[in-house]
Amino acid sequence: MPVKTYGSSVFGIEAITITIEVNMSGGTKYFIVGLPDNAVRESLFRIESALSNSGLKMPRRKIVVNLAPADIRKEGSSYDLPIAMGILAESGQVAREKLKEFLIMGEVSLDGGLQPIKGALPIAIQGKRDGFRGLILPKVNAREAAIVDDFEVYGVDNLYDVIQFFIGKKALERTVVDTKQEFLNNISNYESDFSDVKGQENIKRALEIAAAGGHNLILIGPPGAGKTMLAKRLPTILPPLNLYEALDTTKIHSVAGKLSASDSIMTVRPFRSPHHTISDVALVGGGTNPQPGEISLAHNGVLFLDELPEFKRTVLEVMRQPLEERRVTISRARSTIDYPASFMLVASMNPCPCGFYNHPEKECICGPGVVQRYLSKISGPLLDRIDLHVEVTPVNFNELSSDRPAEKSKPIRDRVSAGRELQHQRFADRDDVFCNAQMSPNMVRNICRISDAGQALLKQAMEKLGLSARAYDRILKVSRTIADLAQSDEILLEHLAEAIHYRSLDRDGWAG
Structure with missing residues (x-):
């Protein structure tokens, strides 16, 4: 009778249990069926060498391995370990009774060592849901899987230890993580702080507003003005992750293989800053074997695009739908995968190619029309999704050398x-x-009501500053956030006036 062991396959950020059936009969060839990719097909060669180096032998018989359900494509090398245990059980070298109690996952090296896998957390979650007693996997991945309560997780270094466990000669050490305690201990463990930034109080205020309302923003200023330094500190003033958000974020990083051996649960909001040479697939996700992209790795955190006009137009345009829907859908012929992508977009850019347009001291050397062509690299529909446009000016010497302490991130x-x-x-x-x-446009009209004086102020601003129609809803949203920061039920004139100030790129003649 065939032996059954159990592994798991990850689709998106969820997992499905895979049954590995091993049967032996007369003959000498090896077969793996059930839509395996090349990495899975090669597993028997790795297993044969690993067994030899672990003091055991590969049976010289016909071996058929079926990965069920057979209509789901199996990808990656993490099926090595459950296939190896199935072969050993079918050949009588280990007992088969305990195999049904555990999910088993891991890539096997030629010397019998175990290599890390991706998606340990969703695998553990699904394993508990399906009623398994526990999960056996490489030690590197043990802590991320162990955050699942009431589920046994055993991290192992090599195939030999797993074999000794199933023949009853060695006990494995269970990995235990106090999820809530670890989460609470590290919930605000940031290396940087807003107090590191000298001056720039008006920019800090804009970032505070963006954080309070979840608004996307763009920082425009010359090189060295502190745009990147300010953006990197934005996660330190965002509300702390709750446990649900932390688990959701950890699942994405687990699937992408971004968690280290010391990580168990992500306790701070992610900050992703891809280089401007990134491809559209790397940004939104996908590939031959679909993986989450940078926008999903920034889920519940910040995606920072430095030097925005230097990004390829196609790369920027693919962000438009995820910015609206807060998820990205990867469609393939056989399957469709959804990745969450609820992030704050923070972008920075120079005002012109030379970087010194509108600089208080240095002269811009760009020719007529160059500034406008530079700004036109960013499409209107993308700018339409950015609520705050903030001009950043260089910090003067007196502010840089001042000993006056700046406000820390915590009170903000x-x-x-x-x-x-x-x-x-x-x-x-x-x-x-x-x-x-x-908020949708309809919600803006119902929630962001302003007085007659406010309407007159907004009308005057749009006429005198030449603000575009798309700025209208953005101003109302931002003014509602400013009122929330002031704990005000109504949007007052000062709230509107401040919101109008944050629409630099919409003004007529801003770029000459």
């Missing part, structure tokens, strides 16, 4: 969290809107 984060709490209450009856930036 407390104000942001208080503003977000108001939004949580406002959108409590909706499951698709969580912050002001996500």
